[in-house]
Amino acid sequence: MIRAGTLTWFAQHETRLLWRDWAWLLSGGRRRRGVTVVVGLLVFVAFMHVFAYLTLARAPIAFPPDKALLVTLGGTLLLYWSLMLSQALEAVTRAFYARGDLDLILSSSASAERLFAVRIGAMALSIAGMSLALAAPAINILAWLHGARWLAAYGVVLALAMVAVAISLMLTIALFRTIGPKRTRLVAQIVAAVVGASFVIGVQIVAILTVGTMSRIVLFQSERIIRHAPNPDSLWWLPIDAVMGNGAALAVVLALGAIVFAGAIRFCAPRFGEFALAAGNVAVSRRSASRRALKFRPRSPGQALRGKEWVLLLRDPWLMSQSLMQLLYLLPPFFLLSRSFYGQGHSAALVVPVLIMAAGQLAGGLAWLAISGEDAPDLIASAPVAAHRVWLAKAEAVAAGVGVVFGPLVILFAIVDPMFAVIASIGVAMASAAAAAIQFWFRAQVKRSLFRRRHVSSRIATFAEALSSIAWASAGALATSSLCLAVVPGFMALAILTGAWMLSPKRA
Amino acid sequence: MTQNSSVPALKVRGLAKQFDRPAVDGLDLEVRAGEFYTLLGPNGAGKTTTLRMVTGLLRPDRGSIKVFGIDVSADPIAAKQVMAWLSDEPMIYDRLTPLEYLYFVAGLWGVDSNAAEIRARDLIAWLGLMPYAQERCEGLSKGTRQKVALAGALVHEPRLIILDEPFTGLDAASARLVKNVLRERVAEGCSVIMTTHILEVAERMADRIGVMADGRLVAEGTLEELQRQAGAGDASLEDTFLALVSTDTARGSIAA
Numbered sequence: 128m129i130r131a132g133t134l135t136w137f138a139q140h141e142t143r144l145l146w147r148d149w150a151w152l153l154s155g156g157r158r159r160r161g162v163t164v165v166v167g168l169l170v171f172v173a174f175m176h177v178f179a180y181l182t183l184a185r186a187p188i189a190f191p192p193d194k195a196l197l198v199t200l201g202g203t204l205l206l207y208w209s210l211m212l213s214q215a216l217e218a219v220t221r222a223f224y225a226r227g228d229l230d231l232i233l234s235s236s237a238s239a240e241r242l243f244a245v246r247i248g249a250m251a252l253s254i255a256g257m258s259l260a261l262a263a264p265a266i267n268i269l270a271w272l273h274g275a276r277w278l279a280a281y282g283v284v285l286a287l288a289m290v291a292v293a294i295s296l297m298l299t300i301a302l303f304r305t306i307g308p309k310r311t312r313l314v315a316q317i318v319a320a321v322v323g324a325s326f327v328i329g330v331q332i333v334a335i336l337t338v339g340t341m342s343r344i345v346l347f348q349s350e351r352i353i354r355h356a357p358n359p360d361s362l363w364w365l366p367i368d369a370v371m372g373n374g375a376a377l378a379v380v381l382a383l384g385a386i387v388f389a390g391a392i393r394f395c396a397p398r399f400g401e402f403a404l405a406a407g408n409v410a411v412s413r414r415s416a417s418r419r420a421l422k423f424r425p426r427s428p429g430q431a432l433r434g435k436e437w438v439l440l441l442r443d444p445w446l447m448s449q450s451l452m453q454l455l456y457l458l459p460p461f462f463l464l465s466r467s468f469y470g471q472g473h474s475a476a477l478v479v480p481v482l483i484m485a486a487g488q489l490a491g492g493l494a495w496l497a498i499s500g501e502d503a504p505d506l507i508a509s510a511p512v513a514a515h516r517v518w519l520a521k522a523e524a525v526a527a528g529v530g531v532v533f534g535p536l537v538i539l540f541a542i543v544d545p546m547f548a549v550i551a552s553i554g555v556a557m558a559s560a561a562a563a564a565i566q567f568w569f570r571a572q573v574k575r576s577l578f579r580r581r582h583v584s585s586r587i588a589t590f591a592e593a594l595s596s597i598a599w600a601s602a603g604a605l606a607t608s609s610l611c612l613a614v615v616p617g618f619m620a621l622a623i624l625t626g627a628w629m630l631s632p633k634r635a
Numbered sequence: 636m637t638q639n640s641s642v643p644a645l646k647v648r649g650l651a652k653q654f655d656r657p658a659v660d661g662l663d664l665e666v667r668a669g670e671f672y673t674l675l676g677p678n679g680a681g682k683t684t685t686l687r688m689v690t691g692l693l694r695p696d697r698g699s700i701k702v703f704g705i706d707v708s709a710d711p712i713a714a715k716q717v718m719a720w721l722s723d724e725p726m727i728y729d730r731l732t733p734l735e736y737l738y739f740v741a742g743l744w745g746v747d748s749n750a751a752e753i754r755a756r757d758l759i760a761w762l763g764l765m766p767y768a769q770e771r772c773e774g775l776s777k778g779t780r781q782k783v784a785l786a787g788a789l790v791h792e793p794r795l796i797i798l799d800e801p802f803t804g805l806d807a808a809s810a811r812l813v814k815n816v817l818r819e820r821v822a823e824g825c826s827v828i829m830t831t832h833i834l835e836v837a838e839r840m841a842d843r844i845g846v847m848a849d850g851r852l853v854a855e856g857t858l859e860e861l862q863r864q865a866g867a868g869d870a871s872l873e874d875t876f877l878a879l880v881s882t883d884t885a886r887g888s889i890a891a
Contacts, residue, residue: 424738424748431742435728442730442771503726506787509690510743511715 137237137245145249175264183268190273191359192371198356200367208287211258213323215288215295218250220315222403223299223308229403243399244392247292251388255288276372283369283377286384293391300395300402308405428512429520436497436524443496443575476607478540479551480600486533487558487596492578493528494566497521500575522563529559547607554603561595561624568631591627595620642704644668644795644826650688650698651850658684660850662698666828666843668794671821673837674830676847677880682830685847686797689828690720702795716744719793723800725784729773733764733783736772737790744791751790758786762812777804785813789820796820798829802836814840838872846879854879 129136188196232239262284269277298318302311357363368376425431498521501507507517533555541548569588598620606613647664651657659681666672674682687693689700691711700707705714727736734755741751759768762782767775772783781804788796796817802810817827818840831837837844844861846854854864858872865878 424752425742426748428743428745431739434742435731435739438735439728439730502728505692505720505722506726506740507743508692509715509718509720510740511712511745512743513712 134241134245137242138248141242141245141249145253172264176268179264179268180272183265183272188269188273190371192367194353194356194359197359197364197367198353200370201356201364204283204287204366204370207258207262207284208291209325210323211254211288211291212294213319214257215250215254215291216298216315216319216322218254219292219295219299220312220319222246222250223303223399224312232400239400240396244396246399247296247392247396251285251289251292254291255285258284258288274372277370279372279374279377280370282381283366286369286380287366289384289388293387296391296395300398303402303405308402428510429516429523432507432512432517432520433524433527436521437527439575440493440496440524440528443578476547476604479547479554479607480604482533482536482540482551483554483558483603484596484600486529486555487562487592487599489532490525490529490559491562491566491592491596493525494521494563496575496578497524498566498570499573500578501572502575504572518567522567525563526559529555550603550606554599554606557602557620558596558599561599561620562592564624565592565595565627568628587627587630591623591630595623595627598623642668643701644670644703645689645828646699646701647685647689648699650685650700651696652681652684652688652693653696657850659688659695662847662850662852664845664852666795666826668703668826669821669824671817671827671840671842672829673841673844674828674847675832675834675837675844675876676830680847681850682847683799684850686720686799686828686830690718690797691715692720717794719788719791719796721784721788721796721798721801723803725777725780727772727780727783727787730771732767732769732771733759733775733786734768736783737786740787741790746791754790754792755786758789762786762816778806778809781805782809782813785816789816793825795826795828798827800830800832802831802833810836834872834876844872846876848880 129139192200232242259281262280266277266280269280299311299315302314302318306314365376366380369380425434498518537548537552537555540551565588598616601616602613602620605616643665645664645666647662650659650662650664652659658679662681662685664685674685676682684693688695689702689707691707691714695708700714702714703717705717707714728739731739737755737758738748738751741748741755746754759765762785764779764782764786767779767783772780775783781801785801788798798817801813805813814836817829821827829837829841838858843855843857845852846861854861856864858875861872861875861879862868862870865875870878
């Protein structure tokens with residue numbers, strides 16, 4: 128029997144919560160789905176391994192590694208780490224601001240410091256777990272093809288997760304101290320989105336401006352980068368040596384990760400409660416909407432609904448990081464477009480599917496918020512407005528949101544290539560309409576704050592939305608070379624929509 | 636507020652709704668124009684289900700509902716136009732201010748924007764919400780949120796206000812304010828239907844009281860009429876209510 132209030136007791140409690148959180152995330156809270164989820168996961172894992180094999184089977188991997196391999200592995204590792212840091216920043220911010228059990232913990236006689244130390248550890252494990260879910264197939268295939276030494280990469284991922292969580296904690300606390308708890312939530316989310324996307328996007332932009340493609344690998348393999356990279360015996364490559372099975376390097380990387388992490392826990396755990404309380408005060412403090420309130424003057428039910436959706440979207444604190452990430456990914460195509468505009472490239476056609484795909488994703492998110500994330504469904508239902516007018520107003524709000532984001536890009540596109548701009552705008556409209564329709568068919572009333580987990584409410588809707596966007600993007604891509612070819616993915620997109628409609632829950 | 640007082644504010648006939656068991660079972664109910672009517676009943680009696688059907692939030696299995704003569708099934712928009720619904724869980728948006736919320740509700744009911752502004756500001760002042768008018772609802776207390784929701788229910792000047800447990804979570808001062816607001820509306824000719832578990836509120840405020848049990852109306856009338864029906868002499872409403880409900884439950888048990 129574990130004694131209550133000890134580190135082990137808290138660890139057991141946190142592990143249970145973490146496990147149930149993951150189980151809920153995978154099953155959507157439905158117990159009967161257990162077998163389906165396990166089968167689905169096994170299929171996914173097998174698919175990822177096949178994909179990793181096809182990607183890595185012919186990769187030129189030599190031992191000891193040359194500079195080209197070191198640069199490629201280093202770039203890939205940095206990319207993973209930037210995503211880990213982004214995830215860690217979001218997790219740390221949530222830990223501070225989500226009330227959950229904080230009131231219970233802070234009001235109890237148990238040592239909150241111990242619990243927070245365990246909670247920080249759980250965050251590192253969670254971040255490492257998420258990163259490994261992506262990296263494990265590649266690591267396993269590398270170990271199978273080139274020797275068990277590659278399994279050391281698991282240790283490096285763990286060390287990187289510890290460093291990411293440590294930096295996130297220090298950064299969040301620094302933000303608390305400099306700009307206060309009120310602004311930290313928003314700024315931390317923006318930083319998380321920028322960090323998560325910056326490396327990927329930065330590399331793509333450099334690749335576009337120098338090589339003219341959006342491929343990251345091309346950039347990592349460019350001679351200029353390799354020439355300027357440190358020599359293979361440099362300490363900079365220590366993490367890569369560790370990934371490739373150098374025991375001493377792995378020990379150093381793990382030790383460094385553990386020291387940084389332990390230091391962060393030692394510094395942050397005693398302060399966690401203090402900052403969580405400050406964050407809690409923000410949640411219950413009065414927030415003024417000042418002058419903007421005076422502009423909100425609906426003259427009709429439609430205007431009222433549209434205006435309300437836009438105001439709520441603009442004020443949604445968690446939507447910011449989600450949408451910002453999607454918008455940041457539009458920067459590379461924007462640069463590609465600028466290059467085409469100045470006559471330095473001929474890759475404008477590449478932009479079409481990216482725009483369509485991004486529009487589908489954004490519209491899906493906005494539609495979910497407007498339809499399923501309605502916080503006062505009874506108020507809307509009891510209003511003297513026909514249901515179809517309510518849905519129409521919500522669809523218009525979503526369409527306007529998509530238009531505001533993609534309109535300027537399409538206009539810029541029209542200057543470069545009017546035909547491609549027409550194709551892009553049709554694709555954006557179709558992908559957005561399809562995503563919104565799927566969200567409408569699979570609507571389920573939930574709290575708006577569950578936006579991050581919106582995919583859990585219906586896996587079918589999630590897959591249908593993604594597949595539909597991919598199909599419309601493919602149709603757009605093919606339409607840039609031949610309109611006839613675009614018919615096939617266009618029909619596929621319509622078939623996906625029909626399938627989604629047929630599988631959607633029957634409405635009363 | 637002008638209305639034909641001969642037309643009942645609400646007329647329900649043979650209303651029924653079944654979930655896994657009958658929630659409302661052939662209910663007949665009539666509320667007069669300008670009347671304050673309170674529905675009482677134990678948990679699960681079907682009060683909220685009834686009111687949700689009246690407001691168009693639930694579709695009845697059978698039966699008819701007329702609001703000021705307008706058939707709710709045949710012309711739901713016209714019926715909703717004259718009604719307001721307020722539940723015990725305030726239906727407000729955390730990220731709107733009370734003033735924005737009132738403008739939004741007024742917009743939904745198609746109130747002219749100038750009139751909406753005057754009414755919204757009046758209600759904000761009347762309900763003591765002025766200090767919070769420009770602050771987002773997320774930081775407001777439960778009682779203040781309930782007052783914002785009540786203001787939302789009044790901003791379009793409904794002829795029939797339907798309230799489900801409106802005093803839940805309100806402190807004494809707020810509860811008194813809400814009671815006063817409702818009394819004033821009734822004095823102006825508005826009809827109010829309210830469910831409550833606070834019998835003292837029903838006793839003091841209601842013109843007539845309906846007692847529901849097992850989805851049916853088991854007794855109806857003024858307090859004196861209910862006392863007579865229960866054979867409870869001049870007992871309190873609490874004793875009368877318990878006598879009526881236990882009698883009906885006993886009858887139900889015998890019938891079963």
